[in-house]
Amino acid sequence: MSLNCKFKMVLGLILVFSSSVLAQDTGVTERLEKLETAAGAAQSNADNAWMLICTALVLLMTVPGLALFYSGLVRQKNVISTILQSLILAGVVTLLWSIFGYSLAFSEGSAFLGNLNFAFLQNVGSEPNADYAATIPQQTFMIYQLMFAVITPALITGAFAERIKFSAMLAFTVLWTTLIYLPLAHMVWGKGGFLNAALGGVFPALDFAGGTVVHISSGVSALVCALYIGKRINTSDNTPHNIVLSVVGACLLWFGWFGFNAGSALSSGSLATNAFVTTHFAAASAMLAWTLVEWLKRGKPTVLGAISGAVAGLVGITPAAGFVTPMAALFIGFLAGVACYFAVNKLKHFFGYDDTLDVFGIHGIAGITGAIMTGIFATNMVNPIFKDATGNPLPVGVIDGNPMQIVNQLVAVGLTILLASFGSFLILKVVDLVIGLRVSQEHEIAGLDTTQHDEAAYVYASQITGVFNASVITFEEPGVITSSTELAFETGE
Secondary structure, rough: OOHHHHHHHHHHHHHHHHHHHHHHHHHHHHHHHHHHHHHHHHHHHHHHHHHHHHHHHHHHHHHHHHHHHHHOOHHHHHHHHHHHHHHHHHHHHHHHHHHHHHHHHHHHOOOOOEOOOOOOOOOOOOOEEEEEOOOOHHHHEEEEEEHHHHHHHHOOOOOOOOOOHHHHHHHHHHHHHHHHHHHHHHHHHOOOOOEOOOOOOOEEEEOOOOHHHHHHHHHHHHHHHHHHHOOOOOOOHHHHHOHHHHHHHHHHHHHHHHHHHHHHHOOOOOOOOOHHHHHHHHHHHHHHHHHHHHHHHHHHOOOHHEEEEEEEEHHHHHOOOOOHHHHHHHHHHHHHHHHHHHHHHHHHHHHOOOOOHHHHHHHHHHHHHHHHHHHHOOOOOOOOEEEEOOEOOOOHHHHHHHOOHHHHHHHHHHHHHHHHHHHHHHHHHHHHHHHHOOOOOOHHEEEEHHHHOOHHHHOOHHHHHHHEEEEEEEEEEEEEEEEEEEEEEEEOO
16 A cells, blocks of 8 residues: 555544544533533522512511501501501502502612613513523512512501501502602612612612611601601500410511512522521521510510510611621621610600501611611621622621721611601601591591491401300210200390
């Protein structure tokens, strides 16, 4: 065989081998691409499932959680009205959110309010909005944020419970959601918002799950409502009519708060775990703190104090849940529990306002406490939200070496207080002039259940009319019937 033939044979073998290798490389590349796509889809599905569960948990906080919590604390004649105020807002705010609320909160606009690009939920579908949550459909993000908008005005209803017209409450909620909640939500969480820490805010305030947007705003607005509407006619007997209902409601709030805080990670990763843990730790710590102070001051611990303390801790950790460590959460919870105890039992009585269910004393005070503590204890070890131009994490809170974060937090707290207080006063003034806020003295004394809704939470035998048959059974020994007598009786008028 000539040298030329041998050369051609070797060259041919090399080409065949190279083609085989390239084919294998192409096959490996394709398989890697498919594997990467499948992994991304699995992550997206897991995140979406988690967020849908969290959405349901946050709704659970309002109905039945908040509804039961509040209704157990009022007097028996106002149970139905208190429950309905929470329930009906789930419908009212949903309607507002779907038409323009979501768009004004989360579309790009000015530093203080979004535009109408998402009005009527146009362009809000299965595709993610990478600015907010890159692994879940924007529709999931939208419905999750709706549940925050539902519970916030529902919290305020505790301040004017037992004395406001139902129509006035609805009008106040529509205006308050539109003029106060939506601008605040955009400023803190919307892209380009004035206080947004991750998307170009002028003052990058840290609010993981709603310390300013939900709790300070509702707490301060509640105080304004209580002052404007005035005290109830008879506050001498404010004993909660059914503590058991309130305990059940508080426990549902605690349970649902895991969706509120851990869900604000907007994914099912380690940040959600941290928020879950810090939420529980703060609630437990605050409950023990309130109970301890109450025991020392009054000589006896109460279940009402325990659940009030737990809610105070849940509120206090809300802005910090995804920024602080579990040990810091214990401290924040303890501080919130003590601060709220004195706000409810001392501050309220000192100034003499009638915040029926202590919305300001718990949500306002714990929200302010938590927002400030977030600026101190936030760390990039938990959430490296601030980064330099090369992607390296920067200090987050004071504990990291960023004392300016306290300034950002105070600006957020101050701006929220100003907007909530002045905005609420103006809204109350308008509603009072157009509709009138307060029920008549006769209706307040009789109770809102019958006068506003023509219903009653409880029906007793003395109120029932009709003829009933019953049997009187005599036992001579356990399990052995010796005689049975049929009776007929009539009750009522």
